[in-house]
Amino acid sequence: MDQLVLIGTDLVAVGVLTWTYFRRHRRRDLVVAFLGMNVGVLAVASTLASATIGAGLGLGLFGVLSIIRLRSTEVDQREVAYYFAALALGILGALPGEILWHSIAFMALLLLAVLVGDHPRVLRRHQRQELVLDGAVLDRVALVARLEGMLGARVHQVAVQRVDLVNDTTWVDVRYETVPPARRRGHVQAGREAARTTTTGTGS
Incomplete structure (x- = not known):
């Protein structure tokens, strides 16, 4: 029984x-x-x-x-x-x-x-993606800033899987936290400014 x-x-x-x-x-x-x-x-x-x-x-x-x-x-x-x-x-x-x-x-x-x-509301803002970026990015600070500006999110961890200097691409595995819509525009702008500043400093 x-x-x-x-x-x-x-x-x-x-x-x-x-x-x-x-x-x-x-x-x-x-x-x-x-x-x-x-x-x-x-x-x-x-x-x-x-x-x-x-x-x-x-x-x-x-x-x-x-x-x-x-x-x-x-x-x-x-x-x-x-x-x-x-x-x-x-x-x-x-x-x-x-x-x-x-x-x-x-x-x-x-x-x-x-x-x-596995509930959709548990840690729903935390995500992971594998991306292929246009350009061979070797500077980690510039890479994080570019990803944050692109995703409109706060990057917690990024692992560079491959940098192709011939085809000028960068393969990354990124873990990030999405930003609420009210703060997203400012966060994207800050990420772009940081990437531009880092690129300018590297070039000089």
Whole structure:
């Protein structure tokens, strides 16, 4: 009876997880991946738990398969979190603990952590982009000022991935915080003035 309760809880939890992911990010292919992984782990782990083969071996095999799956296509860190949440929910639903509500509580905690962490209002002003800039920019101060003027944002971290002196381009990975509209115009102007001052000082 406890096993049926856990299986039902897992199916409800993965349904909520998958539906929320699809509403927020609209990737239909990963809906199939999340559901297939969860139900597959649930079925196989439940079988292994009552068989002579060790459940640890079976879960280890699923760990290897999950690594292969993640390497076979491009997924970002947000999707990795959903992917392993679906995996963990299947394991919790298949391997009941000594106290039933412990497993249910852990499922609820896992679901809450992923859904709240991925909520659009959580750290919504903080973003990351990879950009290709026109011009080979070697001065870091001028680079940050140019990015702030271009994005209208406060740059927190920038990593130069490539400077192409032949094609005159700069590839950067930038982490920034968007500025409220009321302050954006002044921030853009300040960034442009800083970039112009730095460029003039370097040229002289």
